[in-house]
Amino acid sequence: MLNLTNDERRAVVFILLIYLLGLGINFACKHFTAGKSLGRLNQSLGKININTADKKLLMSVSGIGDRLSQRIIDSRELNKGFRSLEELKGIKGITEAKFDKIKDYIMVQ
Amino acid sequence: MKNVLGCFVVFFCMGIICVYLFKVSFQAFYIIALILALSCMLLINKGLSFEVTLCALIFTLGALCLKNSYTTPKTDIGRYIRYRNNGPYIIKGFINSKPVFKDAGSSFIFRVEELGLEGKRYKSCGNIRVAVKGINNFSYGEELILFGSAYRPYRFFTGKIPLLMQVKKSSSVTRLNTNKGSLFKKSAFFLKDNAESVFLRHLSPLAASINRAMILGDKKSIPAAVYDYMVKSATVHIMVVSGFHVGVIAFISGVLLKILRIPRRIRYFGVIFFLILYCFITGASTPVMRATVMGVFLTIGCFLQRETSLKSSLSLAALFILAINPRDLFSISFQLSFASVAAIAYLYPCLKALFQVERLRIGFLKVIANSLLISFSAWLGTAGLIAYYFKIISPVAILANLFIIPLASLLIISGLSLAIASVFPPVLLGAFAGFNELIVFLLLWLGRFFSDLPFAYRYL
Numbered sequence: 001m002l003n004l005t006n007d008e009r010r011a012v013v014f015i016l017l018i019y020l021l022g023l024g025i026n027f028a029c030k031h032f033t034a035g036k037s038l039g040r041l042n043q044s045l046g047k048i049n050i051n052t053a054d055k056k057l058l059m060s061v062s063g064i065g066d067r068l069s070q071r072i073i074d075s076r077e078l079n080k081g082f083r084s085l086e087e088l089k090g091i092k093g094i095t096e097a098k099f100d101k102i103k104d105y106i107m108v109q
Numbered sequence: 110m111k112n113v114l115g116c117f118v119v120f121f122c123m124g125i126i127c128v129y130l131f132k133v134s135f136q137a138f139y140i141i142a143l144i145l146a147l148s149c150m151l152l153i154n155k156g157l158s159f160e161v162t163l164c165a166l167i168f169t170l171g172a173l174c175l176k177n178s179y180t181t182p183k184t185d186i187g188r189y190i191r192y193r194n195n196g197p198y199i200i201k202g203f204i205n206s207k208p209v210f211k212d213a214g215s216s217f218i219f220r221v222e223e224l225g226l227e228g229k230r231y232k233s234c235g236n237i238r239v240a241v242k243g244i245n246n247f248s249y250g251e252e253l254i255l256f257g258s259a260y261r262p263y264r265f266f267t268g269k270i271p272l273l274m275q276v277k278k279s280s281s282v283t284r285l286n287t288n289k290g291s292l293f294k295k296s297a298f299f300l301k302d303n304a305e306s307v308f309l310r311h312l313s314p315l316a317a318s319i320n321r322a323m324i325l326g327d328k329k330s331i332p333a334a335v336y337d338y339m340v341k342s343a344t345v346h347i348m349v350v351s352g353f354h355v356g357v358i359a360f361i362s363g364v365l366l367k368i369l370r371i372p373r374r375i376r377y378f379g380v381i382f383f384l385i386l387y388c389f390i391t392g393a394s395t396p397v398m399r400a401t402v403m404g405v406f407l408t409i410g411c412f413l414q415r416e417t418s419l420k421s422s423l424s425l426a427a428l429f430i431l432a433i434n435p436r437d438l439f440s441i442s443f444q445l446s447f448a449s450v451a452a453i454a455y456l457y458p459c460l461k462a463l464f465q466v467e468r469l470r471i472g473f474l475k476v477i478a479n480s481l482l483i484s485f486s487a488w489l490g491t492a493g494l495i496a497y498y499f500k501i502i503s504p505v506a507i508l509a510n511l512f513i514i515p516l517a518s519l520l521i522i523s524g525l526s527l528a529i530a531s532v533f534p535p536v537l538l539g540a541f542a543g544f545n546e547l548i549v550f551l552l553l554w555l556g557r558f559f560s561d562l563p564f565a566y567r568y569l
Binding site: 008011012014015018019020021022023024025026029038039042043045046047048049052053057060061105 | 522
């Protein structure tokens with residue numbers, strides 16, 4: 001009826017399989033978690049790990065400039081790494097307001 | 110000669126490089142080209158003499174193309190804007206690109222039609238990059254009169270649009286309420302905006318930014334952390350719209366047109382239309398142009414029922430792009446895009462024969478072996494360029510790409526399905542969005558994993 005070739009049939013079935021899998025994921029998210037999607041899992045993957053980031057990467061965060069990034073790196077080397085984000089508040093130049101501004105873009109790992 | 114077009118590309122590029130390195134006169138080269146063209150006509154029945162003369166003609170054509178691109182019309186805006194004279198200038202024209210909005214302002218490419226300078230009006234032409242403060246609701250094609258300072262930056266590397274204009278106040282912009290943009294481009298930007306809003310509405314911010322980069326060619330919203338570990342694992346190329354996207358678009362549009370019972374011969378033109386539309390949606394960058402030109406030529410080959418060749422279509426794409434803008438030869442995206450595909454086209458068959466992959470009996474092993482060899486060929490073809498331009502070498506590239514590329518392919522299919530399904534009731538979108546989020550998670554997690562491995566990368 002549709003005159004689809006074998007390749008086209010495989011493509012249509014493949015897209016329907018993707019849809020089916022997506023339905024299952026959606027259902028599982030709603031059933032087992034508070035959220036509607038897997039979006040929460042992804043968030044940490046977009047954040048900068050302040051224990052491994054170089055100066056250029058730290059400076060890509062809005063609010064962290066040349067001097068502040070160097071202070072963060074110096075502090076990291078002195079303390080042999082950060083254990084929590086709160087430790088950043090002890091660095092000169094990171095006020096409460098600045099910490100609130102940058103905390104969504106960084107993480108400790 | 111097996112690949113005639115490949116040979117033409119080589120000589121064309123040599124001509125471009127010759128003009129780039131040495132000062133030559135357009136008139137002298139033009140006369141030489143005319144003489145060579147006449148000689149070709151006279152030697153048409155001769156074997157080697159004709160081929161040598163033809164190659165020399167292609168060489169001079171490449172040289173002439175670049176030399177011609179350096180020359181601007183007398184009314185070009187660049188001739189009015191001097192290095193140390195910032196204006197102010199008044200320019201009239203229309204917005205010739207999709208405006209980018211950032212920080213309560215916007216930037217766009219402006220096609221100039223008239224210029225006002227020191228109380229006089231001049232007819233003008235050319236493009237200029239404009240940054241406007243205070244207004245962020247411009248649209249493509251909108252006609253404007255701008256008042257501001259224009260200048261030529263000292264170091265501007267692309268050579269395409271070397272002029273910048275800054276408009277510091279919203280009162281310096283006069284909107285003429287007319288639109289001069291092309292309908293085709295307007296449709297492309299409309300579809301792009303729709304797809305962007307679908308991604309933003311149904312996906313998490315990170316997944317939306319990844320989809321916008323991979324499907325729509327908009328890389329600006331990718332977080333720096335993601336970009337960093339993709340570069341380190343040498344998988345950042347998946348963020349660029351390329352051949353796979355074009356292939357999927359061609360396939361999907363072909364199937365859709367078939368379901369709509371469009372006759373076969375008209376279907377091919379429909380596919381070409383969708384390929385060109387997608388090229389404009391994604392910003393018509395060099396890798397997209399390459400893939401689109403190759404896709405169009407391969408489709409035409411199918412329409413004419415001729416045997417298609419990857420090498421010939423790659424060469425044609427190179428000639429097409431260089432004929433329009435020969436300076437693209439020196440751009441990183443052109444070099445990387447063509448180097449990777451050329452390496453796959455030329456190196457992969459040799460490696461396949463060397464490792465005797467065809468002898469493998471188990472289908473699954475054969476697929477893995479072929480994927481490894483394609484990845485290795487692409488890595489070999491681009492490793493030198495990446496080391497030279499980005500000062501990084503990633504030994505983990507081959508292994509990382511073996512896992513990342515299939516996931517990227519799935520993401521492209523699911524992202525495109527999500528964008529196309531947006532014309533249907535929203536209840537369908539949740540499922541595609543759920544699958545998309547899973548693939549984004551796996552893709553990024555693997556990218557980070559491979560970049561964290563010991564000896565994954567090394568800066569030079």
